[in-house]
Amino acid sequence: MASLPYAADAESPLKPEELQVLRSQYEKEGEYVGIQTKFNYAWGLIKSSSRAEQQEGVRLLSEIFRASPERRRECLYYLALGHYKLGNYQEARRYNDLLMDLEPMNMQAASLKGLIEDKVQREGLVGVAIVGGIAVAAGVVGSLLFKGASRKR
Numbered sequence: 001m002a003s004l005p006y007a008a009d010a011e012s013p014l015k016p017e018e019l020q021v022l023r024s025q026y027e028k029e030g031e032y033v034g035i036q037t038k039f040n041y042a043w044g045l046i047k048s049s050s051r052a053e054q055q056e057g058v059r060l061l062s063e064i065f066r067a068s069p070e071r072r073r074e075c076l077y078y079l080a081l082g083h084y085k086l087g088n089y090q091e092a093r094r095y096n097d098l099l100m101d102l103e104p105m106n107m108q109a110a111s112l113k114g115l116i117e118d119k120v121q122r123e124g125l126v127g128v129a130i131v132g133g134i135a136v137a138a139g140v141v142g143s144l145l146f147k148g149a150s151r152k153r
Helices: 016-031 035-049 051-067 070-084 089-102 108-153
Strands: none
Touching: 016 035, 035 051, 035 070, 051 070, 070 089, 070 108, 089 108
């Protein structure tokens, strides 16, 4: 069983020429592209700092996941990572939880779970702060309007 990379590995993009090698191989195989070639290219795309390339990587992995049951376990982690990088934390959590159900002792999935939970919590707090700020602003505006309306009487 191949070892999965840690989430931090997904943060370091391939050099453009390395990604080009994977892209060229993928394109050369055309409609008969092998699963491993497609998988390698998808992983290279997920590592990219380009959101469009990350999305394409997730799309390719989703195709592999649906078409190749024997690669699903491996795809779960990479799909979780791809969605994590795209900021789709609910999807990332869903794929990662499926992997954790299959492999409760998987250290990479456990590490990714921590990262996902951190982001969800941090973004949740930012969301609460934004909503709170909007509520305060609405209250101030409302009280000013109310004072203005009561002065006109």
